[in-house]
Amino acid sequence: YSDYFMGQWAERDSDNSPETSKADFMHFVFWVCLAMSGAFVRGLLIMVIATRSSHKIHQRLLDHLMSAPIEFFDTTPSGRILGHFSKDLDAIDALLPQYA
Secondary structure (H helix, E strand, O other), rough: OOHHHHHHHOOOOOOOOOOHHHHHHHHHHHHHHHHHHHHHHHHHHHHHHHHHHHHHHHHHHHHHHHHOOOHHHHHOOOOHHHHHHHHHHHHHHHHHHOOO
């Protein structure tokens, strides 16, 4: 698209009037605003998706942990459970936005 617009702009360069300059500038501003809003929406969408995914993963991990047999909690120290739980979630939360 940029080649097309640059070609149009170069063709009109010889008879560049204030009206065409203003129109070219307005087109440029429009496309810049469109690109910026697209980047903002993309970032917002990635943030929402990553947050929801992290919440679902946390909930599933917690559900599986709470459904473990009592013997698991009797033999495994709570610090080790909490350490593994937080380490796994931190790893997922750190990698999730890279793949979104």
